[in-house]
Amino acid sequence: MTNNKYGLASLRKQFGTDEKCLEFIFKTLHTMECTCGGTFKRKEGRRQWQCSKCRYQLAPTAGTIFHKSDTPLSLWFHAIMVFSNAKSGVSAKQMQRELEVTYKTAWRMLTLIRKALKQGDDTLHGDVEMDVGYFGGKRSAGRDNKDLSRVMKDKSVVIAAKERGGQIRAAVVADASAKTHGDFLGQNVSTKGTRLMTDATRVLNNVALGYDRYMVDHHMGEYVRGDIHVNSIETFWAHVKRSMRGTHKVVSKKYLQSYLDGFVFHANNQHTDRGRFEALLGTILHASA
Numbered sequence: 001m002t003n004n005k006y007g008l009a010s011l012r013k014q015f016g017t018d019e020k021c022l023e024f025i026f027k028t029l030h031t032m033e034c035t036c037g038g039t040f041k042r043k044e045g046r047r048q049w050q051c052s053k054c055r056y057q058l059a060p061t062a063g064t065i066f067h068k069s070d071t072p073l074s075l076w077f078h079a080i081m082v083f084s085n086a087k088s089g090v091s092a093k094q095m096q097r098e099l100e101v102t103y104k105t106a107w108r109m110l111t112l113i114r115k116a117l118k119q120g121d122d123t124l125h126g127d128v129e130m131d132v133g134y135f136g137g138k139r140s141a142g143r144d145n146k147d148l149s150r151v152m153k154d155k156s157v158v159i160a161a162k163e164r165g166g167q168i169r170a171a172v173v174a175d176a177s178a179k180t181h182g183d184f185l186g187q188n189v190s191t192k193g194t195r196l197m198t199d200a201t202r203v204l205n206n207v208a209l210g211y212d213r214y215m216v217d218h219h220m221g222e223y224v225r226g227d228i229h230v231n232s233i234e235t236f237w238a239h240v241k242r243s244m245r246g247t248h249k250v251v252s253k254k255y256l257q258s259y260l261d262g263f264v265f266h267a268n269n270q271h272t273d274r275g276r277f278e279a280l281l282g283t284i285l286h287a288s289a
């Protein structure tokens, strides 16, 4: 029976030493055979492998987020496990406590892990929900919403799309204009074989012309009509907002996209703890630092 959990016990067993982590990185990124026909062998006491024939040397951590780090690989893998299991996000403070490292080290590790999480670039199709959300900003709109425009200016605009039964994409964008929506759609959603589900916002009227579009009118109190709704995105917004408040308190505009990438990764990898950890490790190893 395979254990689908993946906690500290599993981690210690699989990646308890730097040696085991290094072997794994080599096997994930390289083969034992050199192009010259020779075989790579580990260089004693070094983070390097060498070809038996042409003497070519390989450093398996080269190009990965681990390469220029003094932090032991086993600690890095520990951080990746913590990140993988934290569906509501993890703060640098929590990571610092968990790994017993300095705040600076914890912050740097988290930043590099998130940076490796690029969202996919193939287009979504089928039943695709799309919606816009507003994040951050602390000021209130005041009486009669007279400061509303100033408050909205403080906020970050995020557009998200979700293919039902498939992936989520979420991007911090410059504004909520028609052009911006059109650009997002063009990059992320295929016009072919797509039923695009949106709110009745007029901003989409021209830019979504190429799509088979279905609307629910939130302003008229209509949220679901048959299978037409944007509930999956609403669920995503709610989860991200709740998690941000609970874990990160304040997120500056500068880092919002990388935090979103983390939430999108979790939303797109809802399999077992073990499966998600493996997916995260693979993603990080294949991303170039």
Ligand SMILES: [Zn+2]
Pocket (backbone or CB within 6 Å): 034, 035, 036, 037, 038, 039, 051, 052, 053, 054, 055, 056
């Ligand atoms: Zn060789």
